[in-house]
Amino acid sequence: MSKDFNPENYILLEQALLRLPQQLMRQNFKSSQKFIERDVNYISGAATEVLSSGMNGARPEESVKQVDAMIGRLQGLKRKLEGLRDEENALMAKSKARLYHLQDLYSIKSVDDKEYERWNRVRLHRLLVDNLLRNGYSESAEALIEANESIRDLADVDILMQCKKIEESLRNGSTAECLAWCQDNKSYLKKAKNGLEFDVRLQQYIEYVRHGRSLEAIAYSQKYLVTNADTSLDAILRSSALLVFPASDDDDNPYKDLYSQERWNQLADSFVATHHTLHGLSMPSLLQISLSAGLSALKTPSCKSGTHPISFVTNYNSSLCPICSPELNELSKPLPYAHHVRSSVEPDPVMLPNGRIYGRHTLLQFSEKAGLPEGKVRDPTTGDEWDESAIRRVFPS
Amino acid sequence: MDAIAKEFNRLERDGSFDKYIDDVDELIELLHKTRNTIDAAPQSRREQLANLKSGCTAWTNKIADSQKEIHGALSKYAKALDKKFKVDIEAAYNPNAFPQSGDKLLDRAVAMHLIREGQFQVADKLIKEANLDIPGVLEQEFMDMYRILEALKLKDLQPAIEWAASKREKLSQSGSNLEFNLHSLQFIHLFTHPNGSGTRLALQYARENFAVFGDRYLADISRLMCAFLFQSNLQTSPYASTFLSPSAWDDVAHSFTKEFCSLLGLSPDSPLYLAALAGAIALPTLLKMGNIMREKQTEWSSENELPVEIPLPSSFQFHAIFVCPVSKEQTTDENPPMMMPCGHIVAKDSLARMSKGNPNQRFKCPYCPNESIPNQAIRVYF
Numbered sequence: 001m002s003k004d005f006n007p008e009n010y011i012l013l014e015q016a017l018l019r020l021p022q023q024l025m026r027q028n029f030k031s032s033q034k035f036i037e038r039d040v041n042y043i044s045g046a047a048t049e050v051l052s053s054g055m056n057g058a059r060p061e062e063s064v065k066q067v068d069a070m071i072g073r074l075q076g077l078k079r080k081l082e083g084l085r086d087e088e089n090a091l092m093a094k095s096k097a098r099l100y101h102l103q104d105l106y107s108i109k110s111v112d113d114k115e116y117e118r119w120n121r122v123r124l125h126r127l128l129v130d131n132l133l134r135n136g137y138s139e140s141a142e143a144l145i146e147a148n149e150s151i152r153d154l155a156d157v158d159i160l161m162q163c164k165k166i167e168e169s170l171r172n173g174s175t176a177e178c179l180a181w182c183q184d185n186k187s188y189l190k191k192a193k194n195g196l197e198f199d200v201r202l203q204q205y206i207e208y209v210r211h212g213r214s215l216e217a218i219a220y221s222q223k224y225l226v227t228n229a230d231t232s233l234d235a236i237l238r239s240s241a242l243l244v245f246p247a248s249d250d251d252d253n254p255y256k257d258l259y260s261q262e263r264w265n266q267l268a269d270s271f272v273a274t275h276h277t278l279h280g281l282s283m284p285s286l287l288q289i290s291l292s293a294g295l296s297a298l299k300t301p302s303c304k305s306g307t308h309p310i311s312f313v314t315n316y317n318s319s320l321c322p323i324c325s326p327e328l329n330e331l332s333k334p335l336p337y338a339h340h341v342r343s344s345v346e347p348d349p350v351m352l353p354n355g356r357i358y359g360r361h362t363l364l365q366f367s368e369k370a371g372l373p374e375g376k377v378r379d380p381t382t383g384d385e386w387d388e389s390a391i392r393r394v395f396p397s
Numbered sequence: 398m399d400a401i402a403k404e405f406n407r408l409e410r411d412g413s414f415d416k417y418i419d420d421v422d423e424l425i426e427l428l429h430k431t432r433n434t435i436d437a438a439p440q441s442r443r444e445q446l447a448n449l450k451s452g453c454t455a456w457t458n459k460i461a462d463s464q465k466e467i468h469g470a471l472s473k474y475a476k477a478l479d480k481k482f483k484v485d486i487e488a489a490y491n492p493n494a495f496p497q498s499g500d501k502l503l504d505r506a507v508a509m510h511l512i513r514e515g516q517f518q519v520a521d522k523l524i525k526e527a528n529l530d531i532p533g534v535l536e537q538e539f540m541d542m543y544r545i546l547e548a549l550k551l552k553d554l555q556p557a558i559e560w561a562a563s564k565r566e567k568l569s570q571s572g573s574n575l576e577f578n579l580h581s582l583q584f585i586h587l588f589t590h591p592n593g594s595g596t597r598l599a600l601q602y603a604r605e606n607f608a609v610f611g612d613r614y615l616a617d618i619s620r621l622m623c624a625f626l627f628q629s630n631l632q633t634s635p636y637a638s639t640f641l642s643p644s645a646w647d648d649v650a651h652s653f654t655k656e657f658c659s660l661l662g663l664s665p666d667s668p669l670y671l672a673a674l675a676g677a678i679a680l681p682t683l684l685k686m687g688n689i690m691r692e693k694q695t696e697w698s699s700e701n702e703l704p705v706e707i708p709l710p711s712s713f714q715f716h717a718i719f720v721c722p723v724s725k726e727q728t729t730d731e732n733p734p735m736m737m738p739c740g741h742i743v744a745k746d747s748l749a750r751m752s753k754g755n756p757n758q759r760f761k762c763p764y765c766p767n768e769s770i771p772n773q774a775i776r777v778y779f
Contacts, residue, residue: 009681015482022475029471040457047453054446060439067432071425078421085414092409099405103398111678111710124673128507140523147516284490292494293683294676297707300716301729321715322668327506334493339703340727344718345779356778369572371613396719396742
């Protein structure tokens with residue numbers, strides 16, 4: 001069927017593609033604002049100073065030295081801005097490549113178009129790279145990008161690798177990397193009222209207590225936890241009780257949940273969720289979203305694994321069915337199958353004595369190609385043979 | 398998208414940090430001029446420094462203006478994106494789809510996809526990084542397949558013919574004509590070769606290779622042999638389409654891939670690719686559904702069947718679909734299609750309902766006046 005192809009529907013799915021570089025550009029701009037503000041203030045002050053000291057009898061060499069200092073500072077600013085400019089240009093180039101990729105959709109007429117297939121192959125390539133990166137398989141991802149360099153602009157290698165690094169550090173019991181990230185993204189986290197930083201610091205506090213470093217724990221709590229008393233009072237109160245209950249895995253330790261190592265995994269998951277939300281990335285990867293849709297759309301009640309029909313002639317051949325394939329069969333098990341309101345079977349259906357139904361034309365053609373004499377038919381699935389007279393018409397609808 | 402493209406172009410033009418660099422350069426130049434002038438003519442310093450101060454003030458304003466411009470361009474672009482991308486695609490995701498342990502399954506599917514697509518290096522890296530367990534024989538087989546396909550690209554049929562000969566029995570059992578088709582193509586290739594002695598070589602080739610196909614393909618062989626009558630004006634002969642077809646090689650490569658995969662029990666197209674393609678087509682519908690579910694606050698139930706129909710092109714239908722005309726439900730293993738003696742087919746549950754649960758109760762077929770009892774119905778397989 002060749003429905004009218006509406007590119008808008010498909011572009012909606014690709015928001016992360018454009019959003020992510022845009023977010024990074026915004027962060028880049030904020031950095032530039034910070035540097036400029038600092039140096040604008042400095043320059044203002046320095047200019048006033050050199051003027052007033054010059055008016056008040058400073059020697060010419062003094063004035064020259066002061067101006068040189070200003071030049072030095074400005075050159076530093078210039079270097080920093082050049083770095084940010086290069087970053088911005090890279091992000092612009094990326095955005096441009098992505099815009100072009102999306103605009104290609106507008107030249108496609110229908111889902112049966114060869115062009116659409118080609119576009120989708122690029123899309124799948126990109127989705128695979130994204131999925132590999134999210135799972136931390138950096139070498140595989142890099143190798144896959146190298147197979148088709150134009151994908152590089154469509155992938156977010158650095159961001160995802162950085163995220164993975166911090167995630168792993170949390171799973172391994174280290175808070176430093178995550179806290180540094182929280183520092184860098186302070187304003188976003190504050191605006192979103194996100195409690196990640198508090199949770200990580202709480203974990204750090206728990207570690208101090210776990211290792212018996214009570215004084216450090218108290219100091220740490222005073223510095224970092226108590227400041228959130230208005231939002232997290234319960235957590236703070238509970239945590240202070242830890243000073244009295246040492247770490248143990250006993251079932252009767254009332255604070256065993258706070259001491260549990262499982263908290264590190266929860267923190268890691270929480271970090272990833274926060275990170276992805278900030279960057280406009282979806283939590284399940286786009287590959288997972290696409291597959292959960294596609295597998296369901298293709299799945300039928302007859303999809304079972306292990307079917308190895310001999311033929312490939314019939315139109316409906318389960319050995320071609322992606323859901324029945326060894327790759328996807330296990331994966332598809334938890335998914336619902338597709339909803340159909342109309343039957344769709346081969347035209348002119350006939351039934352063999354073993355109850356199997358095929359289209360008459362397909363059955364006869366298959367038997368002929370298999371070299372059977374005229375008047376004999378063979379079941380493409382089981383291989384059994386009968387006389388042609390044994391088949392009968394059936395009426396599924 | 399036009400709005401977004403427009404804002405992006407504006408961003409490229411107005412949002413460049415080059416503005417900043419230029420501004421800073423200007424001030425640096427002013428400072429240089431000032432200090433050099435004071436150096437050369439110390440008596441001018443009061444005037445120079447006053448000039449400097451006002452220059453710095455002007456610079457502060459100038460750079461603030463640049464900031465505003467850049468910020469403006471960035472904001473407009475961001476707004477254009479916000480306007481377009483209002484929906485949350487996660488609404489289309491079925492949270493029951495990939496339980497945690499499924500991660501390895503997905504990685505496995507990806508690795509197998511890469512092998513099928515001939516990306517052996519990437520696949521190997523992934524198998525190592527993800528610690529997957531994939532039988533090496535699969536990779537071997539596909540490396541073989543790609544080797545033969547590469548040869549076909551260079552119009553070398555030999556490896557393909559060798560392969561087909563080695564699998565002769567299995568191929569004929571499945572009704573395949575591949576081996577003969579390969580020989581035919583080789584014959585045609587020799588025949589149409591520009592170097593003149595082509596026809597002689599073709600004849601020789603036919604003599605050597607066609608004999609074994611005599612019983613099954615006699616008609617085709619005769620046809621090919623008659624081509625000799627037209628060898629001087631092939632273009633205008635009835636053989637033009639077969640002998641001069643530009644897609645013959647692509648077709649045979651495609652055929653070969655299909656057969657090769659079929660003997661391995663696999664489909665010629667990567668299942669992952671087909672599933673992702675189907676997903677791309679299905680997502681807009683599921684997105685609408687997901688958003689409605691969110692509004693109504695219903696959950697993705699663990700029902701067996703999707704609640705909405707997803708229209709896919711006919712090339713995505715791999716199984717026969719039978720919807721019972723009575724219950725409007727698809728038949729399953731638990732509720733299989735049953736054929737009544739009149740030849741009409743309904744689902745087993747429908748049969749039970751029509752006969753009020755009694756396997757010996759007579760009932761009328763919903764389509765024709767025939768009466769029968771459920772015990773007479775036979776299970777059928779589509």
